[in-house]
Amino acid sequence: MARDSSAVRREPTQRRSRERVERMLAAASALIAENGSDALRMGEVAERAGVSIGSLYQFFPDKSGIIRALAERYAVESHACIAEALGAVDNPTDLERSFLALVDTYYALFLAEPVMRDIWSGTQADKALRTLELADSRANAHLLNSVLKRFCPEVEQKELDAATLLIWQMGEATMRLAISVDREEGDRLVAAYKRMAARELAAICQGSR
Template identity: 65%
Template sequence: MNETAAEAREGAALTPRRDPVQKRSRERMRRILDAASGLIAVHGSDALRMGDLAEKAGISIGSLYQYFPEKGAIIRALAERYHAESRACIEEGLASVRDLPGLGRAFGALVDTYYGIFLAEPVMRDIWSGMQADKALAAMELADSRANGELLSRLLLRLRPGEDPEAIKASAFLVWQLGEATMRLAVSVERSEGDAVVAAYKRMAIRELVG
């Protein structure tokens, strides 16, 4: 199968073809994604070629296609990796919150951390810049916002007892979804304007969450 045909295949799986169970397979998967991240950081995702990736990862092109049937699957796997890392960061950041003022401080710190990651990670910026043009990536972002909203709403329901649970859930979901949009906007404009946008979002979100 040549590279062009593989990349153009319709209905490609949203996840890698092979589920890496053994340690050796997991290590190979990690090496492929690390190599892809390095290439995208330098050249962008549009310029990513399966042959170049196989060479950088030190595997055959056939082995690469066993894990990823086309380039889109690699991009989605990288997005899943970043989502998992951000989820762990969010869970850790909210774990010690015991009251509403503490939530405000913790949420503000998470926003700052997330913004810093966006500024430092060209691969994440590249993936997110094409999020709305790729239905699978857009669906992944929406699912991630829902999951993060659930984390936040469970905490809010403990801190704001007696309030409407559905309203709490809607607010938490919206806060996260707007946060994703804010980060995309912030890294697409001049740094000073981006900083101001993130600061404004943080103020509005904390006011909504804490009151």
């Protein structure tokens, strides 16, 4: 995900400043895990981090800036994970296996890290954050796109762009829904998405779209 200048008001350059920002983000993450992103308050973040409210505002203009910084951090980690998982793929069978394993990894991650689902919810309430999330989805879809292009170069690029973005967006929507319902139903939803994604990937590779 590209870094947005409004997420962090002033980039920390000195070690002490970087450590202070890390404390702020850790405090915000803990508070979100406890009470959700809607209840996050700048004063509570400053108090939990052991910094003044003025110091907090030096780096983050508002609550959205904090949520954006946390979302960007997760996005960078996710993009690296996706690039690693898809980077070694050299045939359609491996692609399907690697992609479906990624789905399982993300589902397990969101189940294990409640703060991530709250940060995700926080991005949906802010138009600027939704724009950044879409840009991140496009970047991740491009990784899938690049792999598919090696296997099926005859597929028209715009068609491939649409298919990979839709696969990715449907996956994200599935995760949101799956962690919002009970675990048994969530498991079924994820399994259904995996079947749908596998069929679409196979159809692209077979040129039968």
